[in-house]
Ligand SMILES: CC(C)(COP(=O)(O)OP(=O)(O)OC[C@H]1O[C@@H](n2cnc3c(N)ncnc32)[C@H](O)[C@@H]1OP(=O)(O)O)[C@@H](O)C(=O)NCCC(=O)NCCS
C-alpha cells in the first residue's frame with residue numbers, strides 16, 4: 216500500500232477540488248469494485264463507459280453498489296457528432312469522419328475524447344485493454360505537454376518495512392517506449408525523478424545496464440553512459456550516475472566495489488532501464504517476487520491526466536491509481 220499519510224494527502228487534494236474520472240471498461244468487476252469504493256466519498260466521481268444495462272447488471276452480479284456513478288454509452292451518446300468533428304480536426308487528415316466514428320464506438324477512444332472535450336477531468340483504462348490500446352488514443356489525440364518530446368511512464372513501487380515504514384522506489388520506462396534513444400532516456404530520467412519526488416522519494420537515479428563504469432562493452436552500455444552524461448548536464452542538481460548494474464545500484468558494498476565514489480551506487484531509489492524489455496520484466500519481478508505493490512504505469516509528459524493499468528491489476532490497485540490519476544491532474 217502507498218503509505219497512508221501520502222495517500223491521505225492525495226485525497227485531501229481531491230476533497231478541495233473534486234474530479235470526475237472516466238473508466239473505459241465500465242463492466243469490469245475490478246473497475247466496479249473500485250467505483251463502489253470511490254462512491255462512498257464525494258470527491259472523485261466515476262464515469263463508467265459502457266451499455267447502461269450491462270454495467271448495472273455486472274455491478275449487481277458482483278454485488279457492488281454504483282449508485283451515483285455516471286454511465287455513458289458511446290452508442291447513445293448525444294454529443295457524438297460534435298465529438299466526431301473534434302476528433303477529425305485533431306487527427307489532421309490522418310482519419311476520416313467514418314474512421315473516427317468507428318473508433319469512438321470503442322471505450323478507449325470514446326473515453327479519451329470525453330477528457331479532451333472537458334466532459335471528464337481524467338481517465339483510467341487498461342484493466343482489459345492492452346497498454347498499446349489504452350495509450351494510443353492519448354498519444355494521437357492528447358499529445359505531449361509543451362516542452363516534452365515524448366510520452367513515457369514510470370511505476371511507483373511500495374513495500375512495507377519490518378519497522379512499519381515503507382520502501383518507495385520509482386522505475387522508468389517499463390511500459391511505453393520500446394527502445395528509447397539516449398536523448399529519450401534523458402527525458403525519461405528527468406520525468407521519472409519528478410514523479411518520484413511527488414511520492415516522497417529524494418531521487419537517486421541509476422542508469423541501469425549489464426555493465427558498471429565500462430566493465431562491459433556494447434552499444435547499450437554506451438547508450439546508458441551517454442544518457443547519464445546528458446542528463447547530468449541537463450539537471451546538475453539531481454543525483455544521477457551510470458551506467459551501472461542493478462547490484463551496484465542497490466548494494467552499498469557492491470556499489471563501493473564497482474563504482475567507488477558514487478553517491479548513487481548502493482543507494483539508488485530511481486531506476487532507469489535501457490529498454491522496455493528490461494523495464495517491464497524488472498518491475499514485474501519486484502512486484503511478483505519482491506513483495507512490492509506496483510502503481511502504474513503513470514504516464515509522463517502527456518498533456519492530460521490519463522493512466523494505464525496492468526491487466527493483472529486488482530481492485531485495490533484500480534482504486535489507488537484512480538486517486539493518483541485524479542490528484543495529479
Ligand atoms: C505506445 C505505442 C503503442 C505506440 O505505438 P503505435 O501506436 O504503433 O505508434 P505509432 O508510431 O503508430 O504512433 C501513433 C501516434 O502516437 C505518437 N507516438 C508514438 N509513440 C509516442 C511516444 N512515446 N510519445 C509521444 N507520442 C508518441 C506518434 O507520433 C503518432 O502520432 P500521430 O498519429 O498523430 O502521427 C508503442 O510504442 C507500444 O506498443 N509500446 C509498448 C506498449 C507495451 O506493450 N507495453 C508493455 C506492457 S505495459
Ligand SMILES: CC(=O)OP(=O)(O)O
Nearest residue numbers: 346390524525526527
Ligand atoms: C504495464 C503492463 O505490463 O501492462 P499489462 O500487464 O497489461 O501488459
